[in-house]
Amino acid sequence: MTQTNHIGKGPNRVDGPLKVSGAAHYSGEFNVPDLAYGYVVSSPIAKGKILKIHADEVRALPGVLEVFSHENVPYLAWFDKSYKDQIAPGGSPFRPLHEPDITFNQQPIALVVADTFELARYAAALLRIDYEQDEHETNLETKRAAGFVPGKGKTGFQPPPPPRGNPDKALKNATHSIEAEYAHGAQHHNPMELFTTTVEWRGNGKITAYDKTQGVFNVKNYLMGVFGLGKNDVRVVNQFMGGGFGSGLRPQYSVFMAVLAALELKRSVRVTLTRQQMFSIGHRPNTLQLLKMGTNPDGTLASLQHHALHETSQFEDYTENVVNWSGMLYKCENVKLGYQLAKLDIYSPQDMRAPGAASGNVGLEVAMDEMAYAAGLDPLEFRLRNYADRDQNVDKPFSSKKLRECYQQAAAKFGWENRTQEPRSMRANGKLVGMGMGGGVWDATQVKSAAKALISADGQLTVRSATGENGTGTYTIMTQIAAETLGLPLEAVTFELGDTDQPEAPIQGGSWTAASVGTAVKNACDALGEKILKLAQKPADSPLKGAKFDDVEFVNGQLRLRLDHDQAVVLRDVLQTSGETQLEADSSAMPNMVKQNGYSLHSHNVAFAEVEVDEDLGTIKVTRVVSAVAAGRILNQKTARSQVLGSVVWGLGMALMEETVMDHKFGRYVNHNFAEYHIPVNADMPHIDVIFVHEDDDIVNPLGVKGIGEVGMLGVTAAIANAVFHATGKRVRDLPIMLDKLL
Amino acid sequence: MYPFTYSRATDVADAVRDKAGHDGSAYIGGGTNLIDLMKMNVEQPAHLTNVAKLPLSKIEDLPDGGLRLGATATNSDTAWNEQVKQRYPLLNQAILAGASPQLRNAATNGGNLMQRTRCYYFYDIATPCNKREPGSGCSAIGGYNRIHAILGASEACIATHPSDMCVALAALAPTVRVSGPNGERTIAFEDFHRLPGEQPEFDNTLAEGELITSLDLPEKGFAKHFAYLKLRDRHSYAFALVSVAVGLEMDGDTITEARLALGGVAHKPWRDKSAEEMLKGQPATAETFGRVAAHVVANGVGQGSNDFKIELARRAIVRALKQAAEGQQEAGDVYLGGQ
Ligand SMILES: Cc1cc2nc3c(=O)[nH]c(=O)nc-3n(C[C@H](O)[C@H](O)[C@H](O)COP(=O)(O)OP(=O)(O)OC[C@H]3O[C@@H](n4cnc5c(N)ncnc54)[C@H](O)[C@@H]3O)c2cc1C
Numbered sequence A: 001m002t003q004t005n006h007i008g009k010g011p012n013r014v015d016g017p018l019k020v021s022g023a024a025h026y027s028g029e030f031n032v033p034d035l036a037y038g039y040v041v042s043s044p045i046a047k048g049k050i051l052k053i054h055a056d057e058v059r060a061l062p063g064v065l066e067v068f069s070h071e072n073v074p075y076l077a078w079f080d081k082s083y084k085d086q087i088a089p090g091g092s093p094f095r096p097l098h099e100p101d102i103t104f105n106q107q108p109i110a111l112v113v114a115d116t117f118e119l120a121r122y123a124a125a126l127l128r129i130d131y132e133q134d135e136h137e138t139n140l141e142t143k144r145a146a147g148f149v150p151g152k153g154k155t156g157f158q159p160p161p162p163p164r165g166n167p168d169k170a171l172k173n174a175t176h177s178i179e180a181e182y183a184h185g186a187q188h189h190n191p192m193e194l195f196t197t198t199v200e201w202r203g204n205g206k207i208t209a210y211d212k213t214q215g216v217f218n219v220k221n222y223l224m225g226v227f228g229l230g231k232n233d234v235r236v237v238n239q240f241m242g243g244g245f246g247s248g249l250r251p252q253y254s255v256f257m258a259v260l261a262a263l264e265l266k267r268s269v270r271v272t273l274t275r276q277q278m279f280s281i282g283h284r285p286n287t288l289q290l291l292k293m294g295t296n297p298d299g300t301l302a303s304l305q306h307h308a309l310h311e312t313s314q315f316e317d318y319t320e321n322v323v324n325w326s327g328m329l330y331k332c333e334n335v336k337l338g339y340q341l342a343k344l345d346i347y348s349p350q351d352m353r354a355p356g357a358a359s360g361n362v363g364l365e366v367a368m369d370e371m372a373y374a375a376g377l378d379p380l381e382f383r384l385r386n387y388a389d390r391d392q393n394v395d396k397p398f399s400s401k402k403l404r405e406c407y408q409q410a411a412a413k414f415g416w417e418n419r420t421q422e423p424r425s426m427r428a429n430g431k432l433v434g435m436g437m438g439g440g441v442w443d444a445t446q447v448k449s450a451a452k453a454l455i456s457a458d459g460q461l462t463v464r465s466a467t468g469e470n471g472t473g474t475y476t477i478m479t480q481i482a483a484e485t486l487g488l489p490l491e492a493v494t495f496e497l498g499d500t501d502q503p504e505a506p507i508q509g510g511s512w513t514a515a516s517v518g519t520a521v522k523n524a525c526d527a528l529g530e531k532i533l534k535l536a537q538k539p540a541d542s543p544l545k546g547a548k549f550d551d552v553e554f555v556n557g558q559l560r561l562r563l564d565h566d567q568a569v570v571l572r573d574v575l576q577t578s579g580e581t582q583l584e585a586d587s588s589a590m591p592n593m594v595k596q597n598g599y600s601l602h603s604h605n606v607a608f609a610e611v612e613v614d615e616d617l618g619t620i621k622v623t624r625v626v627s628a629v630a631a632g633r634i635l636n637q638k639t640a641r642s643q644v645l646g647s648v649v650w651g652l653g654m655a656l657m658e659e660t661v662m663d664h665k666f667g668r669y670v671n672h673n674f675a676e677y678h679i680p681v682n683a684d685m686p687h688i689d690v691i692f693v694h695e696d697d698d699i700v701n702p703l704g705v706k707g708i709g710e711v712g713m714l715g716v717t718a719a720i721a722n723a724v725f726h727a728t729g730k731r732v733r734d735l736p737i738m739l740d741k742l743l
Numbered sequence B: 001m002y003p004f005t006y007s008r009a010t011d012v013a014d015a016v017r018d019k020a021g022h023d024g025s026a027y028i029g030g031g032t033n034l035i036d037l038m039k040m041n042v043e044q045p046a047h048l049t050n051v052a053k054l055p056l057s058k059i060e061d062l063p064d065g066g067l068r069l070g071a072t073a074t075n076s077d078t079a080w081n082e083q084v085k086q087r088y089p090l091l092n093q094a095i096l097a098g099a100s101p102q103l104r105n106a107a108t109n110g111g112n113l114m115q116r117t118r119c120y121y122f123y124d125i126a127t128p129c130n131k132r133e134p135g136s137g138c139s140a141i142g143g144y145n146r147i148h149a150i151l152g153a154s155e156a157c158i159a160t161h162p163s164d165m166c167v168a169l170a171a172l173a174p175t176v177r178v179s180g181p182n183g184e185r186t187i188a189f190e191d192f193h194r195l196p197g198e199q200p201e202f203d204n205t206l207a208e209g210e211l212i213t214s215l216d217l218p219e220k221g222f223a224k225h226f227a228y229l230k231l232r233d234r235h236s237y238a239f240a241l242v243s244v245a246v247g248l249e250m251d252g253d254t255i256t257e258a259r260l261a262l263g264g265v266a267h268k269p270w271r272d273k274s275a276e277e278m279l280k281g282q283p284a285t286a287e288t289f290g291r292v293a294a295h296v297v298a299n300g301v302g303q304g305s306n307d308f309k310i311e312l313a314r315r316a317i318v319r320a321l322k323q324a325a326e327g328q329q330e331a332g333d334v335y336l337g338g339q
């Protein structure tokens, strides 16, 4: 048998062949019989009331089955609680088709269902609706003074810690100080796959929803709450996803619409949003940040103050952790962090890759660059002088933190020593050259997850957990963990996910899947291993007689004594001679609070970027990025590297081009399509080097993993912005840095 | 999208007849623009006459030394045609600077001339737009107008023509051959697209039912001294904020003939003949280029979010003239955002 230690290597994605051959089915590809199609009608105004929906004109079209709207939607749950999903923020969740009120532009206000998609879309275009329009406000600038401090509300949200030391006095007495405001507009997740739900009507009020979601249980619970369905009435499935980035963390209105129509029509229904409607489902909020910093004569931070204000909807207080990171990334005794929201007539923002951190990090890391210049220090040296060995927000040591090694290795790879400090001092190919850096910190979280493991007599292992596969590599790493735990080759293991008939797992976000589900998978396989050991010990001549589970190991298809490898049995023989056709074990995993209590659990990274700027034309080309990440143990070098590469793409997009532009006159996003909402294309991407700095950490979780999906994005945006400053001497504080800002 | 009927024309006469025989009909080439517009209900043709398979896809020599580009030749086949590469590398470059390989493989030359503006509001039927719905108002004026015109705009519309190919064509000055219910005619390229005036609903001077059959390039291709410079918000697959096409004839350091056209700045590809005159007989120096560039944008009017384009265009003209004079570019080079 081949080697069965898989963790830390870089096997290909186990689901790759399914994807490239079209055998991986996405939500819009379950072609159940007798399918009807729903098309969502979106509000063209930002605020007002629907006076009348002329639905009968459209119902009269042959093939149109129904027009659903607030005018005819049947009794649904009334209490907010029923609509609250796992990560709903404080406030009242949006209830589609409930009331005639319009509270944001592109609000879904009706669903036209027809025998074909084309007919539904056509009928939706014909649907006449009378509105009464109210004045709206969508401009955060006008709400600067109306910011309020939100309540705790949302799971995962930590209000900023109280101030420490005497930040104002320290700032006043600082040797050098800076104060600057940073801004970025709204951004949308824009996964390639559109939000789609195919609801299969199974008769008797029972349905299966194939839904694009990052959390099948979150959707199931939502549907049960909203539609009053029983546990056995609804199954939610999502085995593959064409990107989520946080957009699928909450149940979207597509699933509401499809389920509503299916239950009412007693028929299978599919609802797919359009690309334009993908701009109506949550976004990274437009954020304004004020940073104040001061240094002591030795270049240490005397004072650090970070205040953020971002938009939210009228109905929910969407929160994210924007400023807290500033209190823990650097050592500083005098810190003041503030965080406020302002309500606008928009849809609620939503977690988007490294939510909060990606925003706050830009403010912090560009301000750190400005501070380094003000203090006459090299930006890397400045960070080293302010290196934090403890998390001062909670006054605890880090369970592990190899950010220093990240700085060193990435700087060496990048050639930071060749940089000259003076802005506009470097040139190549007739262009100004700039080098910049930025670092970041992200949570290492574990949340409760469950898994089931089954092994058949022929040694095929199946492991199940209702987690998700965003394209991150979940199938692959779980297969690796399961295979290594039971000493099997990858081919002998099948990992199944994304189905509420499986053991419950949390939404796939927060970079916690590897740690949470991975640990549950390991525990389930260990539990199964214990059963196998018992079987192996049954024969009178078993070489493992008397051995405890801790005394044995599963390696290369064998079960053997750790201390005497010759005392071994072949796993498959054990199973085949046992007479059992199948063994199974369930397990779950929770964070070990006792172990973790005294520590701050975080991953870190740093990015170095080089840009070339055409001075006359303002064009910016990022020529190189080196990204170093310390995130515990890396389960799969290949999928982890891909996560970091993708993060660099995101960071570059945020720095140079991504922005959903609101026309405040209409209260409507104007560039809501892929031609005008720019995300980086291949030609924008530089050469990227990824470095993983290994951390041994058995405090975060037994696997020692911290998650890799988000941390890699941090620092990148600031590194590019700082490189642009270094190249040009122009400090652009409102992102994205488009060429006109350099003219 | 509204329902429509569809037929595939076999020859030019058939196409013209088919279209004339159906109310609210439209020709369709590669469909890369029209289908999008139909999906967004911006255009609602009741009938499509597919012209993509008409026998108009050849690229062939003309007796006067010019080159005929068939209207249904794809943008890709046109760009990579040997004659185009050698004799009209400016056109090669402009086409390759546009869209993506997939789009260029589908897009036809006729469709490229006829593509509609990318004005955000034109595409969104929830907002007023004079071009889409005459008399409803122009949302871009006073709105978000980063990609809008700085030259030749009107109070009714400030949209731009988005094509790259057409900017090179404006410099190369071909004749557009068309066939319609009243027979054939030719239109000088500079007369093909129009300024918005009070009727922004008309992008060009093609009469109802007329079909573009070819673009006839004159012999002169400026193959030695040319430049196509495109500035945009990402390095590929984005429309031009400003683009500049330059063709020069040089005698030593002296410019003997010049062509200069801009994209992304006006309702039509913006050829400036007075600037071309100014360049004639002048030395190819920074001073000359600066003077001419200032002249081209002298009447530029910003609308807010596009104010920067006046200065950007000025600088881009200087750069493109310099590049053309130096003869730096070659066919097939794909320029990335002016890098
Ligand atoms: C995302 C995206 C990005 C793009 N980026 C760029 C870019 O950067 N630069 C650029 O230049 N272009 C760009 N394009 C536009 C592309 O070049 C045009 O869509 C294409 O050239 C249109 O050609 P077509 O044959 O597909 O036209 P169609 O979509 O088939 O037709 C367009 C119009 O032309 C009419 N028409 C077609 N053929 C004829 C004919 N022979 N005679 C008369 N009328 C005719 C049709 O009735 C229709 O009104 C982009 C397009 C997209 C979708």
Ligand code: SF4
Binding pocket: B117, B119, B120, B121, B122, B128, B129, B130, B131, B132, B137, B138, B139, B140, B141, B156, B157, B158, B159, B200
């Ligand atoms: S600029 Fe022209 S196309 Fe755009 S909204 Fe105004 S009228 Fe319409």
